Amino acid sequence: MKFSEQLHEKLQPIWRQNHEHPFVKGIANGTLDPEKFRFYMVQDYLYLIQYAKVFALGAVKADDLHTMGKFAALLDGTLNEEMGLHRQYAARFGISEEELETAKPSPITLAYTHYMLHAAQNGTLAEVIAAVLPCAWSYWEIGKELNKIPGAAEHELYGKWIHMYASEEFGQMAQWCIDLLDEHTVGKSEAELAKLEEIFLNTTRFEYMFWDMAYNGIMWPGNA
Numbered sequence: 001m002k003f004s005e006q007l008h009e010k011l012q013p014i015w016r017q018n019h020e021h022p023f024v025k026g027i028a029n030g031t032l033d034p035e036k037f038r039f040y041m042v043q044d045y046l047y048l049i050q051y052a053k054v055f056a057l058g059a060v061k062a063d064d065l066h067t068m069g070k071f072a073a074l075l076d077g078t079l080n081e082e083m084g085l086h087r088q089y090a091a092r093f094g095i096s097e098e099e100l101e102t103a104k105p106s107p108i109t110l111a112y113t114h115y116m117l118h119a120a121q122n123g124t125l126a127e128v129i130a131a132v133l134p135c136a137w138s139y140w141e142i143g144k145e146l147n148k149i150p151g152a153a154e155h156e157l158y159g160k161w162i163h164m165y166a167s168e169e170f171g172q173m174a175q176w177c178i179d180l181l182d183e184h185t186v187g188k189s190e191a192e193l194a195k196l197e198e199i200f201l202n203t204t205r206f207e208y209m210f211w212d213m214a215y216n217g218i219m220w221p222g223n224a
């Protein structure tokens, strides 16, 4: 069994929680309070700035030009396609680009991005991929699932978000990360695989916590 298939089995309980989360359900049926989406957009923008840096670290750790080029393309796609969508949403909400970039990250945003960057900076190329894969893979799964719901992708606020994560391009980049992880785990020791699984499951859990933080729409519970 490929390493990604083993991980896929282990993450099922968390993914089910993600798909059932009221934030994701609210995007699916169009009932999510736009204020919660606004809060999410700003935090997600801050998240993506750091996430893009993990792709840059992938290019640094890659040992062939093809892989370097792919990570460079992922970095470009994040900064210019995915974050471009966030900038469009921000404009709709009357948030300037400066305001977006200078907003304060919530403790969950900080914890998630710092964990990812720590794992990527200190780890092997396989560890870089293990840290970012849940982000790409889980959004692709959510995008595809929501895209099947009649009318969801036509929603005037949430439709573009669904289109982005259900898109062929987004799927191809998620699949490339899955394949690269499989390629880089062939022949690894049990201890190395256990470490990769731990990183992967931690960022998978952070994905759930990010939805929860966005749904609560507050920087931290004491600040409600």
Ligand SMILES: Cc1ncc(CN)c(N)n1
Pocket (backbone or CB within 6 Å): 044, 047, 048, 082, 134, 135, 136, 139, 207, 210
């Ligand atoms: C928190 C989070 N995780 C993943 C993705 C998809 N790149 C995202 N935009 N935001």
